[in-house]
Every structure is written in C-alpha cells, then in structure tokens.
Amino acid sequence: MSTKKAMKQIIGAIRKADLDYDLIQDGDRICVGVSGGKDSMVLLFALKQYERIAKRYDNKTFTTVGIHLEMGFGNMDFEPVVNFCKQHDIEYYDVPTRIYDILKLHPDRNGKIECSLCSKLKKGAIVQEAIAHNCNKTAFAHHADDAIETLFLNMIYGARINTFEPAMHLANSGMDFIRPFVYVFEEQIKRAVRKELDIPVVTSTCPNDGFTKRQDVKEMLYSIYRTYPQAKQNFLKSLSNTEKTKLWVKHEDWKHRE
Numbered sequence: 001m002s003t004k005k006a007m008k009q010i011i012g013a014i015r016k017a018d019l020d021y022d023l024i025q026d027g028d029r030i031c032v033g034v035s036g037g038k039d040s041m042v043l044l045f046a047l048k049q050y051e052r053i054a055k056r057y058d059n060k061t062f063t064t065v066g067i068h069l070e071m072g073f074g075n076m077d078f079e080p081v082v083n084f085c086k087q088h089d090i091e092y093y094d095v096p097t098r099i100y101d102i103l104k105l106h107p108d109r110n111g112k113i114e115c116s117l118c119s120k121l122k123k124g125a126i127v128q129e130a131i132a133h134n135c136n137k138t139a140f141a142h143h144a145d146d147a148i149e150t151l152f153l154n155m156i157y158g159a160r161i162n163t164f165e166p167a168m169h170l171a172n173s174g175m176d177f178i179r180p181f182v183y184v185f186e187e188q189i190k191r192a193v194r195k196e197l198d199i200p201v202v203t204s205t206c207p208n209d210g211f212t213k214r215q216d217v218k219e220m221l222y223s224i225y226r227t228y229p230q231a232k233q234n235f236l237k238s239l240s241n242t243e244k245t246k247l248w249v250k251h252e253d254w255k256h257r258e
Helices: 003-021 038-058 079-087 099-105 115-132 144-158 186-195 213-227 231-238 251-257
Strands: 029-033 063-070 091-096 137-139 167-170 175-178
Touching (some): 003 186, 038 063, 038 186, 115 175, 144 186
Parallel strands (some): 029 137, 063 091
Antiparallel strands (some): 167 175
16 A cells, blocks of 8 residues: 555544544644654544645635643653654644653652543643643544544443543633544554654654553454454444444433423
8 A cells, every 4th residue: 555545544634533523623723742652643644644635625614733741751852843744844842841840749659650641631732732832723633443443442441331532622722622633543544654754753752652452452352353353343433323223221310301
C-alpha cells in the first residue's frame, strides 16, 4: 500500500466520522493534543490534510493547531515535531507543565504513576491551553481499537457497558472534545507511519508505558481477533448499533418508567 493510499483511507475515515457525528463545523479552530506518539502525530497531519477536503466538498473551513504538553518525563526530543509542523505549515506550540512532578507526589498504592490522575491533569491542562490559543474544540487521537478496549475495560472493572463518545461538550469550560479517529484502527495508523517516512514519532518515556490494564485488554483482544477475525469490525459496529442493543431491565426500573 502506498503512502498516498494509507493516508487517503485515514482521511476518508475522518470524513465519515465527521459526517456521522457532526464533529467539525465551519470556522472551528481545533486543538490537537500532541503527545508525539504515532496516533497524535498522524491525527495532526491527517486533520491538516482534511482541511482541504472539508473546504472543497463540504464548504467549511477550519484550522488545525497542535499543542504539546511537556510532561517532564525527560529524554523526549520534540525538535523533529517542531520541524515537521514548520514544513507542513501547521500551527504548533510547546507548553511546559509540572504534571510529572505532581504525579510523583501522588503515586498509586504500588508506588507507580496514577494513570487516571495523569489523564485528568492532562485533560485540564490541554483545555486551558486550547482556550488560551483561541481554540473552540480539542481533538484527541483515540481510535477504534481504543474505543473497543475501553468498552471491555469498563465491563471488566466497572460493570458498565459503555465507551467514550465521538463528541462531547464540557459545560464548565465551554470546550468541545472530538475524536476524529473513531473509525480508524491502530494498524492503519501504523501503516501510515511506516509508509509516510516524513511523520516523526517521539517514543514515550512514561514509566507506565506498556504496563497497564489497557495493555492487558489489548493483548486479550488480539487473541480473540486471531481466532475470530471478524470480531474487530463487529465490535466497532456494535458501539453504534443501538437498534440491536438489548439489556436487562429490572422490574423496579419498569415501574419508574410508568
């Protein structure tokens, strides 16, 4: 598969998500939270390319802005990212933070970084910076595999059948969150990075990387897909197949509906 075809498929999936869930409107200024990993870097590049598609076919103009929160993990060189953004005329900002210092002060019971706290701090910080740079939306690079993994994580650890939404609004900040990659699988992103040699990827030095509950679920799902290859697409389709969703309803709940 050529580079052009790999990125074309991803941009097509972004447009489908945009049309299905009304993610992007004319005049939007969209902040992409750039971690430096493959997902966020491909999203940054793909959204920049999608600007032309949206203007040509859907008559809407929007702006893509990359914002990187410097977590403080160390040994992460973002100079290639800076150069990449200059080369492709992408507005980009590096923002120093003290997030890692805060995380070290509040470890989990095993003495490790608390992933949920890290996520909360990053979300708050990126919203603050998005507002500071006049963005009305923040785009995260959560993809189709992330959505399926979140579904299983919530069922296994929370007794909840749910996953994140393609779009959501934070009333307290007035910020909209969008996830343009909900129809993009991780393998497509990897393929684009392998073929599109121009896209730099910064390896994470987070000490928890690869040692999380999500990684365990990812490996479990890989095992399922090896045995049942059709399961991946079916899991994704099930997330929006509301007409075929049937869960138990207790007698007490029926009484409340009357």
